[in-house]
Amino acid sequence: MDIWQPTFGAVLTTHGVQFRVWAPTASRVTLHLESPRETTRAVPLTRESDGCFTTIVEDARPGDRYGYRADEGPLWPDPASRYQPEGVHALSEIVDPSAFTWSDAGWRGIEPARLVVYELHVGTFTEAGTFDAVAERLPYVRDLGVTALELMPVAAFPGGRNWGYDGGALFAPSERYGRPDALRRLIDRAHALGLGVILDVVYNHLGPDGAYLAAFSPLLFSKRHHSPWGRGLNFDDEGSDVLRRYFIDNALHWLVEYHVDGLRLDATHAIVDDSPTPFLAELAAMTRARVQRQHALLIAEDSRNLDVIARPTTTGGWGLDAIWADDLHHAIRRHTAGDSEGYFADYSGTTSEIATTIRRGWLYRGEWSRYRNASRGTDPTALPPHAFIVCLQNHDQIGNRARGERLNHQVPLEVYRAASALVLLVPEAPLLFMGQEWAASTPFLFFTDHAGELGGKVTAGRREEFKHFTTFRDARTRDAIPDPQVTDTFLQSRLQWDEPNREPHRSTLTYYRALLALRRETADWFSDDLTDVDAWAPDEGTVVVGRRGRDSCLLVVARLSGDGLVSLPTARIGAGSWQLRLSSEDAAFSHDAQPFTFEARQSDGLVISFRRPGALVLSRRNRDR
Secondary structure (H helix, E strand, C coil), X not given: CCCCCCCCEEEEECCEEEEEEECCCCCCEEEEEEECCEEEXXXXXXXXXXXXXXXXXXXXXXXXXXXXXXXXXXXXXXXXXXXXXXXXXXCEECCCHHHCCCCCCCCCCCXXXXXXXXXXXXXXXXXXXXXXXXXXXXXXXXXXXXXXXXXXXXXXXXXXXXXXXXXXXXXXXXXXXXXXXXXXXXXXXXXXXXXXXXXXXXXXXCCCCCCCHHHHCHHHEEEEEEECCEEEECCCXXXXXXXXXXXXXXXXXXXXXXXXXXXXXXXXXXXXXXXXXXXXXXXXXXXXXXXXXXXXXXXXXXXXXXXXXXXXXXXXXXXXXXEECCHHHHHHHHXXXXXXXXXXXXXXXXHHHHHHHHHHCCCCCCEEECCCCEEECCCCXXXXXXXXXXXXXXXXXXXXXXXXXXXXXXXXXXXXXXXXXXXXHCCCEEEEECCHHHCXXXXXXXXXXXXXXXXXXXXXXXXXXXCCCHHHCCHHHHHCCCCCCCHHHHHHCXXXXXXXXXXXXXXXXXXXXXXXXXXXXXXXXXXXXXXXXXXXXXXXXXXXXXXXCCCEEEEEEEECXXXXXXXXXXXXXXXXXXXXXXXXXXXXXXXXXXXXXXXXXXXXEEEEEECCCEXXXXXXXXXXX
């Protein structure tokens, strides 16, 4: 049973509704309460020693609307509101989380060693763009073969469309997607289908519009630190204890009141924190102590390659479970699509580099980064494979491109299939981005709906950020970058669900299902560490990943570029009879299949003839050695 009581917001108790807001610089705070049962009333709050103001209203009810007034200032919504029915700038609504009837008592959570993630954006995953519409598609997601759904941030944001990283009311599901119980229905349905749910949350900055925590609590900003969004948040100075509590309360809110199975913590490298106990470590410790229904996965998006993040506390780590490890994505994209600017400058894209990244979990372990002009990374040897979340696509790697291109928009489909096999069958935990599994034709563009001057700044800033890239040095070229504020930019990003019914999308989806089925079937063959992994590059176009279990071996051969013969010597792969488990040139996976040939030679091991890029997977029993 979870042992947590909310600190902030409007919380139902046996004595009524308790209201608490952090306003450390205010002299007084007044609750403005609207109810259909009576006229609007004002209730003064009592100041506490930590700068919070609180009161209990015995006859307040779920559905009542309210806001706060600090001193003689304007009426503002609750920074810890559970729902904003009319948007982030309007009054908050009291919500009873216990009113929902859960049916997931038998759900035991996500098994980290079996983690395969499917990332989606609620607003563009379906035409309706709602929680209920996502729930209707969950059988499809389950049948794909993933084990967890990852929702991009769902906290209430300004305007009608947003990626979610401009959240204003961080405790409130966006009214654009549905009421709070609609999100609960989605999660309950996912658990019934055997799918975990991971929620993307943002603790490194506040949205530029509608984030009223900043209005009530100026101490939340650091006096010393800055972030890519401006002033850094205060995790290590006066008032930081309450801010930490606010974000930890937010994490527990989603984990307990919504039965979320894990959290993906956005851009944790941008959380600047010089305190003796890093915020991430405190968050992990509090989560472990308070959420006892099951193990809650904590995943950091962090570009620093710091193993301490995912090491257990028993070895001096911070106690999180996994890290988004983008080195593999960058190396594969450099090889297949030729990307070489920005952070791609740190990668050669050789097949040897790709293989090295797979063996290690990430590439940079303290080496010098040209892009950062600093050394980067630590040795991750002690981490298990599932501590590395790897991908061929995610929302950042598509949407942060000027035109939102997916990899399949830029490389031939046979190359895409080869790279897909590699990423889905490595020992690390793979993540897919919605539509990747059928090589969706739709882009995923950056979109917002900010009002007035802020909207204009977002449009100009989006185009300005690409001026250092060769393709966009000319202002006229930058002007052609899709405007994030235009509705059509959002609509272009919406998946087209008729695509999986026609080629080449249908065969690509069949291929992805087969790859994930093979991953699932062979998962028990191997130990949960990287010691049984041998990844190497037999030539400039091929990466081979070999995994040796106690009884069986698996061999993934990915030809990422060119054609020709690939020789796999017996000394490297071992002797024995290899069985073909999957070929990307099977007619079911390719509408223009060009089958490979492979033969076992007594002296040379295996020799495979590729007529074009592709992948094949082989297995053998160890008793055949």
